[in-house]
Amino acid sequence: MTKTRVLTGITTTGTPHLGNYVGAIKPAIEASQDPTVQSFYFLADFHALIKCQDPKRVQESRREIAATWLALGLDTDNAIFYRQSDVPEIPELMWLLNCVCAKGLMNRAHAYKGAVAENEEAGIEDADRGISMGLFSYPVLMAADILMFNAHKVPVGRDQIQHIEMARDMAGRFNHLFKGNYFTMPEAVTDEKSQLLLGLDGRKMSKSYNNTIPLFGTEKQLLKSVRKIKTNSLEPGEPKDPDTCSLFQIYSAFATEAEVAAMREQYAAGIGWGDAKNQLFEYLNDHLKAPREHYVELMEDPAHVEAILKRGAERARDEAAPMMARLRSAVGLGNFI
Template identity: 85%
Template sequence: MTQSKTRVLTGITTSGTPHLGNYVGAIKPAIEASQDPSVQSFYFLADYHALIKCQDPKRVQQSRLEIAATWLALGLDTDNAIFYRQSDILEIPELTWMLSCVCAKGLMNRAHAYKAAVAENEEAGNQDPDKGITMGLFGYPVLMAADILMFNAHKVPVGRDQIQHIEMARDIAGRFNHLYKGDYFTLPNAVVDEKSQVLGGLDGRKMSKSYNNTIPLFVAEKKLQKLVRKIKTNSLEPGEPKDPDTCTLFQIYAAFASAEETTAMRQQYAEGIGWGDAKNQVFEYLNAHLEKPRERYNKLMEDPGHIEAVLQRGAERAREETAVTMDRLRAAVGLGRFS
């Protein structure tokens, strides 16, 4: 299969409700890329990944629906991009096993998520450093490698905390190519948008489902206003100059605003804008920005059959490729058909 277009692949784990941090870090740049005819984009719901941390079936099912509706509401071009659920691509777990068989265990021992879980056990004084750690958590960088290598993605937009996984995918791809003496996999590159940053949440820590400090993307207008008002600020009075660079409120505004608007807000901080006024301005700006996509999202959530049809079309397009790829890989490792 000729690959004249640059291939870009992005996945989002389906274990929660999409929030502003997801939008800024992953969804917005992905949707912009989906509209570029020189790029072949792959976007998927990483629902196998969700099972690592979430054993609540209703939550996983609801999250899949919410995330699919979110991407579509925000303008994902599903004619150009291939949009699918990971679990609809039957070849992904098969490739994961093949890659597991060439992946060094020592490489997985160094994975940040695994090391953090072990460190937590050691700090808690557990006799077993692996207590509560599943093979899913331990091996999930291999599943992520399969997601990427299956489509020979050139570029994978990620946050800085995911760069290690792209490097692991490169290691695994290189090892497979070497062992089986062929150019079976493209070595992917991590793309970190230096302009995009990890958004702070309501309490100033990273906006994350695990901290329960998120602002959901399509929450109702009144709820959005309430959440913006809850964003943690310092005790400086109106009239006192404020530092925008250490302020979660400013950071959220800047993630959505133009360069000119951001400069103007920075000036207001220097002039000592009151926190109440700043929060009102940020709410008004976010609400205006999200109003139309929110309407589209609510309509989509009322029509899950439409979302299912879109995802099935995407899976068919993806599997046209994955079926051919796996035939080639099966033959490469000695699992080809007898003829």
């Protein structure tokens, strides 16, 4: 049976929060347990260098994210879990793709256009000021991540669909120039039902807004974060609208349908905000207690995490090395004998 290949990258620039878990980590881990799917999950640490030049932060983020995925049950027997930087064939493929990718295509990339627009709005004469080649060409690195393993499907947010289309463009151009079916055309997968969790201030939970709730903070930190969640001024006893409440939305992302229905009734009956926050804390704390303990164990045993990632890199390179040998030969860089 031919398995569907699904690939997901996790940029290593921050600490995972509840929004990451609900929107990306939980569905990806469930997919890792599907025997009909060959999943590739990687720490996108080369990508991290585009925005972060703090070596300590990148290193810590790699450990935290790897430990998070493992603590939450990633099936590393089925899924291939690796660090991008442990697979040297990926940047090599990036160079081959750079040589067939039109600069005009990169000029249209959202991140580059956005950075240029910011400079222009600030009245900076040089529209490219502060823009690195890493930022400009990162869609090529993303294409290499995907095409290296001929992924069929790539789960992405709507803002990343353009990059999958660019990867398809590069794949088609390479196949045409070197007269072969070297690359599968990847498909972007967007989950319209995927939940965007609200943060402490009622906006989308995001590191950019500094409104996140860390996934594996201590009980004390979790309680402090929950108590910071913004609510309105309605008093206990006054009916409250659960559909406009961050507390209810976060609770709903973790609770069962029956539990959500029961909480909805409490809102109609005028639950006090303090009680609502206490219930949310207790529910989240119970839900996260076991994986939090596992996470702490993993963070205290970096050698174990390293061994898992090295094994994943070996499996990834078992795929990448013969692919790269074929591509080298295709462009005229093969061995003489």
